[in-house]
Amino acid sequence: MINTASIVNIPYLQLREGLNELVEGGTRFFHMDLMDGHYVPNLCYPLDLVREIKAAYPQVTADVHMMVTNPMDYIDRLKTAGADYVSFHTDSTSFVRRTIDTIHRAGMKAGIVINPSQPVDHILPYAKYVDMVLVMAVEPGFPGQPFLEGTMERLEELADLREKCGSHFLISVDGGVDRERCASCQKLGIDMIVGTRHNIFHQPDGIREACRRFEAEFGAGEQ
Ligand code: DX5
Ligand code: ZN
Numbered sequence: 001m002i003n004t005a006s007i008v009n010i011p012y013l014q015l016r017e018g019l020n021e022l023v024e025g026g027t028r029f030f031h032m033d034l035m036d037g038h039y040v041p042n043l044c045y046p047l048d049l050v051r052e053i054k055a056a057y058p059q060v061t062a063d064v065h066m067m068v069t070n071p072m073d074y075i076d077r078l079k080t081a082g083a084d085y086v087s088f089h090t091d092s093t094s095f096v097r098r099t100i101d102t103i104h105r106a107g108m109k110a111g112i113v114i115n116p117s118q119p120v121d122h123i124l125p126y127a128k129y130v131d132m133v134l135v136m137a138v139e140p141g142f143p144g145q146p147f148l149e150g151t152m153e154r155l156e157e158l159a160d161l162r163e164k165c166g167s168h169f170l171i172s173v174d175g176g177v178d179r180e181r182c183a184s185c186q187k188l189g190i191d192m193i194v195g196t197r198h199n200i201f202h203q204p205d206g207i208r209e210a211c212r213r214f215e216a217e218f219g220a221g222e223q
Pocket of ligand 2: 033
């Protein structure tokens with residue numbers, strides 16, 4: 001499994017050191033939350049931060065999670081910034097297929113995000129077009145929330161759906177995932193864990209060791 005580290009867990013004034021520790025710990029994906037204060041009642045990251053991080057860590061994959069209304073408005077600038085994956089909430093636009101196509105035409109990989117309130121089979125119309133489905137284990141907008149009951153069952157249902165459809169999208173899970181749940185996710189065939197305060201950040205031995213532990217336990221065999 002891939003640790004796509006949710007960098008919103010790094011205090012802003014310690015961001016550079018935290019990013020260096022992630023890379024030294026073997027992390028190859030940064031999960032970057034963008035929040036507009038409208039789709040979610042919180043604000044997070046200017047697009048310029050995506051550009052600066054990609055310029056400083058070109059070898060790291062920028063996994064951008066848009067919690068914004070009208071995600072189409074940001075795609076061109078995310079392309080310029082160097083984003084690799086761009087995921088958006090299906091209920092944040094009236095034009096899901098057009099948004100997926102626009103992300104692809106810009107040369108990036110497209111992901112859709114489903115909230116805890118949305119049924120898993122909601123992704124069926126998009127299953128063969130997307131590169132990733134991000135399953136929220138918390139309500140979007142704030143780090144530090146507890147993993148919602150019922151999410152493991154939803155992940156199992158999505159993994160089954162993917163098999164039935166013969167689709168190849170990556171499954172990622174976001175919010176409150178601790179080490180125990182990483183093991184359960186691995187058994188289900190989940191591809192990416194949004195690395196959180198429960199398994200990567202705020203650990204007694206620090207970010208670098210926590211990342212190394214994740215890679216040793218769950219990252220084996222990653223290309
Ligand atoms: C929540 C964000 C998540 C969150 C994950 O809206 O999408 O990426 O920051 O961080 P944890 O799991 O540490 O709260
Ligand atoms: Zn996120």
